[in-house]
Amino acid sequence: MGMVPEMVIFDYGQTLADEGDYDAVRGNRAVLSMAVKNPRGITAEQLQVFADELTKDMEGLFGEEKRGKAEGEFSAVSFDRYLYEYLEIELGMPWDEVERVFWKGAARVRVTENVEKLLDYLYREGIGTAVVSNMMKSTQSLKEKIDGLLPGNHFSFVMTSCDYLFRKPHPRIFAMAQVKAGVPADRIWYCGDNLFCDVKGAAGAGMKAVWYTPYAKKGQEAPDGVDYLTVNSWDELIEVLESLKRGGKEEW
Template identity: 45%
Template sequence: MNKPKMIIFDYGQTIVNEKSFDPLRGTSAVLKEAAINPNNVSAEEVQALAYELGRDIGRWGVDAEKQTFLEVHNHVFQTYLYEYFDIEFTKPMAEVERIFLNGACIAEPTKNIVEFLSFLDSKKIRTSVISNISFSGNLLKEHINGLLPSNNFEFIIASSEYIFRKPHKRIFELALRKAKLNASDVWYCGDNAVFDVDGAAASGIFPVWYKGAIEKSNKYTPKSDCLEVNDWNEIIEMLGEL
């Protein structure tokens, strides 16, 4: 096990624990801001179509190993979703998605992540983020910076902005290019066995399976060899010995 020059993190259930994510709650918040809703379409009706669209593009309701490798940006998704119902907004799509996320998501930093990031800074180990997420990169950065204001992430890659989703090698290769590092110099930490652990390993990056905030619905285990941790303090101790 080599001491890394950079550790790249997943977002959800890795650096941030999304304790609750309720799309219906988010859609309800968005509809309150609608300028025109001529048919009085309900949040339930909108969300039912959103689930159908998610299945159509291979994002939701599909086994992790069968999900699409391509990302659809949330602004495009929202445009279809609301124009379908003739719902109009005076706010730009960026603000509509912010309203949705703030309404849907209740989140907090994962246990000891603030201390771990501080430790990495003290050891001159660089950090960054790759997230499979349809929200815009700007909103993801805003959200992370709000929850982890002292972070020193060099870059935050949202799949929405770069076509590819994990576990596709292209998104990992992009991160390596941005970091100007070889795969052997990098660790990747994430909660998802397929997207994060096996995806990183297939790209030659050392994978860390973080299970401290893993969702109960996550039924997969990695096929690749990895470091398994339940608390960030475990890695602090390991890195202190390297």
């Protein structure tokens, strides 16, 4: 007989929300429109060229996710400070606001299909929920984004990797999530779209891993020796939970 989880933790991008329509140049343009000084006349496209150069230089410090390395994380604020100050662009607003303006301009966001239905179901069943995401943006920025997309949500906590040093799949970010959840790791289900960061990471931390596929990147390699549940819709996850309530077996 399987056990219903006490907590379900979600990834953000391509799990709770679809940010498939993402254009960094569009975000740059939104920020530059608010510049107080831009003495070199830097365009959004030129800004992105330099941003890409910075990102490449930072690979030696933080590694590349595609290489399968557990990584540390840096913040959008530190990145933006270097980017704009080096180019002598004065923005006249706090750096956390720069982060928000860029994100709003760059991303066209929508919630994933039936996620509201799933969250309502979990709340009615007394199952806690939370969010842990790999991103340069702050926990506060992500919380504001989620509250706008999913008003009335009941997430116990939200975490972004830039505020907690470690990126998924590093076990320390999952360990921190478990502390915040206040329940044993094996009573937590972690749902995400990435087989490496989400599935392998959660399973390695002792959680039950759920691979959510509708918005997942194609061609991902299944991690060796890792048991996980695959769901192709949030309705399917509800069906699994209902089966467990009736005394069914876990499917992984």
